Amino acid sequence: MFFRILRRSFHYRRKSMALIILSVTMGASIASSLLTIALEVSDKVAKELRNYGANILIEPEEVNDYLHEGDLLKIKTIFWRHNIVNFAPYLSGVVTVWKGKDAQKAVLTGTWFGKMIDIPGQDEPLKAGTCCISPWWKVKGRWIQDGEEGVAMVGSALASRLGLEVGDEIKVVHDGHAEVFRTAGIVTTGGLEEGQVFVNLCVAQRLMNLSGRISRVLVSAVTVPMDGFARRNPRTMTPKELERWYCTPYVTSVAKQLEGVFRGGKARPIWQIAESEGKILSQFRLSIALFTIVVLFASCMAVSTTMISNVLERRDEIGLMKALGADSLQIVSLFLSEALFFGLVGGVIGYFMGIVVVHHIGLIIFGTALESKDTLLIITMCSSLLVTLTGSLVPVRRALGMKSDLMLRGRI
Amino acid sequence: MRGIRWFLHLLWKSLSIRISRIVIATLAIMIGTALITAMFGLSMGMMEKLEERLRAYGANLLIVPKSVHLNTGIGNLNFGLVEEHLYFSEEDMEILGSLSDWVVDYAHSLWSTAKIGSEEVDVVGIYFPQMRKMSEWWKVGGRWPARPHEALFGRKLMDSLGLRLGQDIELSKEGGKLPLKIVGRLETGGSEEDRIYLSMEDLQRFLNMPGKINSVLVRASTHGHSLEEVARRIESAIPGAEVEEVRQVVYGEEVLLRKVRWLMSFVTIAVLGCAGIGVASTMGITVLERRGEIGLLRALGGTRCIIGALFLSEALMMGMFGGILGYVAGILIIQAIAKDVFDSLIPIPAILPFLSMGAGMVIALIASLGPVRTAWGVTPAITLRGE
Numbered sequence: 001m002f003f004r005i006l007r008r009s010f011h012y013r014r015k016s017m018a019l020i021i022l023s024v025t026m027g028a029s030i031a032s033s034l035l036t037i038a039l040e041v042s043d044k045v046a047k048e049l050r051n052y053g054a055n056i057l058i059e060p061e062e063v064n065d066y067l068h069e070g071d072l073l074k075i076k077t078i079f080w081r082h083n084i085v086n087f088a089p090y091l092s093g094v095v096t097v098w099k100g101k102d103a104q105k106a107v108l109t110g111t112w113f114g115k116m117i118d119i120p121g122q123d124e125p126l127k128a129g130t131c132c133i134s135p136w137w138k139v140k141g142r143w144i145q146d147g148e149e150g151v152a153m154v155g156s157a158l159a160s161r162l163g164l165e166v167g168d169e170i171k172v173v174h175d176g177h178a179e180v181f182r183t184a185g186i187v188t189t190g191g192l193e194e195g196q197v198f199v200n201l202c203v204a205q206r207l208m209n210l211s212g213r214i215s216r217v218l219v220s221a222v223t224v225p226m227d228g229f230a231r232r233n234p235r236t237m238t239p240k241e242l243e244r245w246y247c248t249p250y251v252t253s254v255a256k257q258l259e260g261v262f263r264g265g266k267a268r269p270i271w272q273i274a275e276s277e278g279k280i281l282s283q284f285r286l287s288i289a290l291f292t293i294v295v296l297f298a299s300c301m302a303v304s305t306t307m308i309s310n311v312l313e314r315r316d317e318i319g320l321m322k323a324l325g326a327d328s329l330q331i332v333s334l335f336l337s338e339a340l341f342f343g344l345v346g347g348v349i350g351y352f353m354g355i356v357v358v359h360h361i362g363l364i365i366f367g368t369a370l371e372s373k374d375t376l377l378i379i380t381m382c383s384s385l386l387v388t389l390t391g392s393l394v395p396v397r398r399a400l401g402m403k404s405d406l407m408l409r410g411r412i
Numbered sequence: 413m414r415g416i417r418w419f420l421h422l423l424w425k426s427l428s429i430r431i432s433r434i435v436i437a438t439l440a441i442m443i444g445t446a447l448i449t450a451m452f453g454l455s456m457g458m459m460e461k462l463e464e465r466l467r468a469y470g471a472n473l474l475i476v477p478k479s480v481h482l483n484t485g486i487g488n489l490n491f492g493l494v495e496e497h498l499y500f501s502e503e504d505m506e507i508l509g510s511l512s513d514w515v516v517d518y519a520h521s522l523w524s525t526a527k528i529g530s531e532e533v534d535v536v537g538i539y540f541p542q543m544r545k546m547s548e549w550w551k552v553g554g555r556w557p558a559r560p561h562e563a564l565f566g567r568k569l570m571d572s573l574g575l576r577l578g579q580d581i582e583l584s585k586e587g588g589k590l591p592l593k594i595v596g597r598l599e600t601g602g603s604e605e606d607r608i609y610l611s612m613e614d615l616q617r618f619l620n621m622p623g624k625i626n627s628v629l630v631r632a633s634t635h636g637h638s639l640e641e642v643a644r645r646i647e648s649a650i651p652g653a654e655v656e657e658v659r660q661v662v663y664g665e666e667v668l669l670r671k672v673r674w675l676m677s678f679v680t681i682a683v684l685g686c687a688g689i690g691v692a693s694t695m696g697i698t699v700l701e702r703r704g705e706i707g708l709l710r711a712l713g714g715t716r717c718i719i720g721a722l723f724l725s726e727a728l729m730m731g732m733f734g735g736i737l738g739y740v741a742g743i744l745i746i747q748a749i750a751k752d753v754f755d756s757l758i759p760i761p762a763i764l765p766f767l768s769m770g771a772g773m774v775i776a777l778i779a780s781l782g783p784v785r786t787a788w789g790v791t792p793a794i795t796l797r798g799e
Binding site: 023026027030033034037041045048049051052053056057063134135136137138188189190191192268269270271272273274275276279280283284287290291294295297298299301302303305306308309313361364365366 | 455458600656657659662674691
């Protein structure tokens with residue numbers, strides 16, 4: 001009898017059932033996708049903040065010394081290697097730049113322009129170099145390719161002083177050695193780069209006769225905000241604290257590890273970038289947590305009102321059942337099993353819809369997909385069941401307390 | 413005329429007699445609108461706070477005299493100053509104070525070179541309080557200079573010249589001499605570490621250039637206008653000025669803010685959807701309960717038009733009241749949260765009350781469309797018989 005009533009009730013009220021499932025599904029999918037976003041988005045935003053450029057600078061300890069180019073590949077062997085988003089080596093020296101008969105003193109910088117580096121244990125090679133670490137450069141003309149010789153990129157300030165245009169030839173003289181470059185692009189940054197000439201690292205090494213040497217390395221690493229603990233001096237920490245410090249990707253501890261792989265190198269955080277990043281991330285985490293609470297509340301409300309109205313709509317049915325001698329337990333279990341069904345079906349469909357939605361949101365906003373955690377399925381299911389069950393139980397119990405003849409006559 | 417009076421009478425009776433139902437529906441709208449209001453307020457507050465935090469990255473514009481390229485900025489290489497003797501007078505910059513909608517913060521500086529012994533160094537005259545506000549990331553060992561003849565020295569410069577904190581040194585230039593005391597050691601990780609920062613008054617007196625500066629760092633607001641607009645505006649307000657974007661700061665900010673805005677709009681849509689569902693369910697009940705009444709109305713000659721108008725105007729009234737109440741509740745929620753999270757109250761934009769009321773009405777209207785259709789489908793004879 002129980003199952004027959006249940007089956008009939010689904011059969012005859014298909015349209016409103018579909019509506020209820022739809023609203024439970026929407027509620028569940030919104031809740032699950034927002035939870036996913038809340039869990040994942042901090043990482044994504046941390047990656048976005050890498051657009052501000054490198055946050056660690058490695059320089060030789062001694063003033064007129066150089067670092068070894070060979071040590072660069074060891075960057076990807078440190079403990080926090082997966083947090084290293086990108087890096088670029090630089091070799092700079094003062095040169096004279098000639099255009100026709102005009103000459104200007106300037107700095108020549110050799111660097112990588114998207115060199116492909118194979119990382120042990122990773123399928124995709126890393127595209128390392130200036131173009132990836134400094135995405136804000138505005139280039140008129142084009143970027144130099146990796147390994148390309150005979151071309152240079154010129155800073156806009158230097159270009160305007162020499163009257164250079166894209167395609168013009170310049171002669172660069174360093175210590176008696178001279179080389180001719182064609183201007184491939186003119187760089188505007190609003191910073192020091194505007195007074196420099198950029199070429200490939202190997203070209204600069206040849207011109208300055210410093211093969212295998214570099215004068216500094218910029219590293220862009222994903223780090224966690226500096227907290228009170230991170231600001232303490234590692235030298236005064238107990239071994240246990242030191243281990244905790246080392247195993248947390250603070251910008252200082254990542255810098256310390258980088259220092260370890262460069263012979264004669266000293267790694268320092270670039271505070272303008274590192275400090276501000278932490279502030280923004282902590283602000284962002286807080287706000288996202290807040291939004292999640294608001295949205296979860298809203299979706300709970302949406303689902304429970306649907307459930308309540310479902311019961312209210314059928315109060316005459318309850319009255320009829322009571323009049324025909326059904327006891328409270330039977331009626332309650334009838335409505336609860338319906339609610340269970342809505343919760344299960346809506347929760348599952350909602351969860352998977354949420355995955356799809358979040359996947360696309362990730363692609364649209366951050367360019368990479370956001371992955372849902374499996375435990376989220378359980379959380380979504382439990383909460384959708386909880387909301388649908390309580391949403392039904394409360395009005396059913398109220399309806400049971402009313403007089404059945406009044407209900408049947410439609411007076412209430 | 414009679415028709416309208418009769419309609420209003422009907423509306424009034426229907427609202428006043430079924431007061432408890434109305435209250436419930438209005439409550440549902442109120443909760444929905446409160447959520448939406450809170451959402452709008454929070455996302456506005458968050459964007460504002462985020463922009464404020466982004467200020468921590470420092471200046472995004474640099475004002476220099478036309479055709480002079482100074483080596484300021486964030487790059488990491490120092491190649492000596494390109495000296496072209498072009499200066500602003502500080503009075504030229506007073507206009508920046510009146511552009512307060514556009515310019516959040518600014519810091520004057522005067523760049524030059526001088527000698528310590530035989531070593532040539534870059535010296536920069538600044539107003540310390542201004543700079544400290546602008547460049548929050550500067551880490552100063554020792555203390556910030558407070559008196560004349562006190563200076564901040566870059567870490568690298570101190571290391572390479574073997575200088576110590578507390579030491580007295582002498583700057584010289586073209587015969588002039590300036591005694592300085594090193595009170596602070598500046599650490600930034602950038603090119604600032606190669607320079608000496610001293611107070612503007614000291615340097616201007618030393619160079620014999622009272623009231624002259626040659627660059628201004630500006631933190632411009634990008635709220636509601638593009639950075640280029642601000643740059644053009646400043647250029648037109650200050651004669652002989654060229655405004656450059658600090659691309660590193662500008663680019664990162666653009667990308668980040670764009671993505672966060674996208675995210676916020678998704679979250680807002682989610683909340684709107686949820687609020688909509690909740691209100692629609694409640695409105696659905698009110699119609700179902702009144703099938704008999706609707707049947708009677710139709711039997712007495714009420715057209716679909718009148719029934720539709722009755723329901724929609726009821727919905728509008730409820731939407732309006734619910735919207736206003738929801739706005740108040742939403743504001744209370746926001747401010748309660750904001751005090752803890754953003755440690756300040758969020759400024760409520762003047763448009764928000766209207767927005768909330770509008771949202772309440774629109775949601776109520778849309779949510780009643782389904783019920784109205786149900787009401788139109790009511791067959792008088794059957795309903796009146798109570799089937």
